[in-house]
Amino acid sequence: MTAIDPRITVGVDGSAGSAAAVTWAAKIASARHLELRIVHGLQVAGYYYGGGLSGVGTGVLLEAVWADGERALADARALAASIGPNLVITTEALTDSPVPALIDESRHARMLVVGRTGTGGFAEALLGGTAATVATHAHCPVAVVRGRAGAAEVPEAGPVVVGVDGSPNSEQALAIAFEEASLRGVPLVAVHAWIDASYAETYGSARILTPSETLEEEENRLFSQRLAGWQEKFPDVEIRPELVRDRPRHALLEASRAAQLVVVGSHGRGGFTGMLLGSTSRALVEHADCPVLVVRPERKD
Template identity: 75%
Template structure:
C-alpha cells in the first residue's frame, strides 16, 4: 500500500550531479514547507556477489563502503541545511541497490529527485535503461536535475515549460507546471508539438496527411481547451502558448536551453506516446539543459 508522506526524497552519491540534486530538492522542500529525506544505497550485496570475499576482507570492504556512504549523506545534509537552516532533514543509508530502493522510497514521497550522473552505488544510474526504470516505475513524480552544458547546477532563471498532448497524464503535468510557475513567480510556456508526417510500421515509408490547415486548427483548439480554466486558478501566472509542427523531443530540448524546469506527463498520445521508453524521454533525461519533472499517473482508488 502506498502512503504519501509530506516530504521530498533525494538520492545522493557524493558526485557533483548529486550535489546539484540536493540543492534543488532542498529549495523545493523549503518552498513547499515539506520535509527533505536524503538517501544513499550502499549496495553491499552487489559488491560481494561473485567476489568470494569473506572474513577480514569482507569486513574491511563493508566498512570502507559504509564510511563513503556516511560522508555522502553528511555532505548532502550540510548542503541542504545551507539552503534553509530551518528545513527538516532526515537521512537513511540502506543496504540496497539504488533502483529498487528509490522506487520503494517513491511510494512514500511527494517527489523523488535524482541527479544527472552518479558514481559508487548510483554509478551509471542515469545512463542506459536504469533511469527509465526509476522514472517509469516510480509511484510519485520524478525530477531529474540537470544543468546547462557548462554548469552542473540547475538554472535559477527562465520560465517553466510544460509539454501538452491532450492525454490525462498531460492534464496532471499541466496542473503541476502551473503550481511550479506560481511558486517560482515565472511565466509558463505551454508547448504542443505535432507533426503531420506519420510512418507506416510495416513498410517504413512516410505518408503525409492532407489538409494541414485543418489539422493545425484542431491542434490549436486542443491546446486552448487543455489550458482552459487554469488562468482563473492561477491569475498570477503569465501563460505563453507555443504550437509547433515538429517532434516533441526537438521542441522540448530546445525549450530547455532557456527554461528552469520542463514538466511532462509519464505517458501520452501522439508525439508523446511511450515517451519514457522511447527517444523523447531518453533525449530529455540525457540532454535537457534544465531539470525535467516527470509527472506520474494518479493512483487508481
C-alpha cells in the same frame, strides 16, 4: 503533487551531480516548508558471503563502503543545512540496489530528486535503463537535475515549460506544471508539437474539421480549450501557449535552453504503462539544459 507526504527525497552518491541535486532539492523544500530526506544506496548485498566475496577482507571492505556512505550523507546534510537553516532534514543509508530502493522511497515523497551524473550510485544509475525504470514506476514525480549544456550550475531563472500532447499522462504533467509555475511565480510555456500526431491519436476518430478550418487552426483551437480550464484554476500563472510544427523532443529540448524546469509525462500517445520512458522523456532526461520533472501516470494501487 500527487503524494500526500510533506517530503522531498533526494538520492546522493557524493558526486558533483548529486551535490547539485541536493542544492536544488533543499531550495525547493525550504521554500515550501517540506521535509528533506537524503538517501544513499550502499549496495552492500553483493559483498556478503555468497555474493562474490568472502573472508576477512569482506568485512574490511564493508566497513569502507559504510564509511563512504556515511560521509556522503554527512556532506549532503551539511550542504542542505547551509541552504535552509530551518529545514527539517533526515538521512538514511539504504542497503538495497538503486531501483527498488528509490521506487520504495517514492511512495512517501512528493518528489524524488537525482543528479544528472554520479560515481556509480543513485545518480549515475538513474541515467539509461534505470532512469526509465524509476521514472516509469515511481509513485511520485521524478526530477533529474541538469545544468545548461551539461554544466554544474543549475538555472534558476526562466519559465516552466510543459509538453502537451493530449494524452492522460500529459494532462497530469500539465497539472503539476501549473502548480510549479504558480509556486515559483514564473510564466508557464505550454508546448504542443502537433506534427507528431494524427487526428485519431490526439483527439479520436470523431474529430472533423469544418470547411473553413485548416489542421493548424483546429490544433490551435483545441489546444487553447485544453489550457483554458487550467488557467481558471491558476489565474496567477501567465500561460504562453506554443503550437509548433516539430517533433516534441526537438521542441522541448529547444525550450529547455531558456527554462528553469521542463515538465513532461513519462510517456505520451502510444506509450505502454509500466514500460520504459517514451523517446521524448528519455531525450529530455539525457540532454535538456535544465532540470526535468518526469510525471508518470496515476497509480491505482
